[in-house]
Amino acid sequence: GIQVEQSPPDLILQEGANSTLRCNFSDSVNNLQWFHQNPWGQLINLFYIPSGTKQNGRLSATTVATERYSLLYISSSQTTDSGVYFCAGGTFTGGGNKLTFGTGTQLKVEL
């Protein structure tokens, strides 16, 4: 199956700093998503981004499908950005929408 590698595993930022999270895939995927799990366990979809670039407020993501990686950019970080960021990928073959998740990047934003 697909292997998903995320880096860095842990990250501590001062409020206002910028950061880049990376996700590498062992094989091509046509379904790639980024999620944020807050400290209360809620998993929020940030981006559905199988290719190209998308932006949503202070967050943006870029996927280079041909090179099998995706990047999540967080600008002007806030304490509410703390939590775990997961990327997940899969290939829709007509049978379903199975996603393989990475192990996540644990982000802590400090004042």
Next chain:
Amino acid sequence: KAGVTQTPRYLIKTRGQQVTLSCSPISGHRSVSWYQQTPGQGLQFLFEYFSETQRNKGNFPGRFSGRQFSNSRSEMNVSTLELGDSALYLCASSLVIGNSPLHFGNGTRLTVT
């Protein structure tokens, strides 16, 4: 629009018992997926349903099963519970099967003693 609703939020069961978890997808969403999250294994895919049919299944034993009803609501069942089944069980819905964003519920925290 209401999000994905999972019930119950917390559950404590004894080894050997069985448990049923429920998931109501976002209105209009027809695909429902289930994931297990543990500290050791992370997030792992259990199964996906669309139009009352299981479309994909992860690498879990047959003790884990599920179903989807005509209104797209889904249930998953775990029989003969083991200590290792203690986990956060997350349900996600998407508009269609295939390449569309997944939206997760708040999960059911299952503790097996």
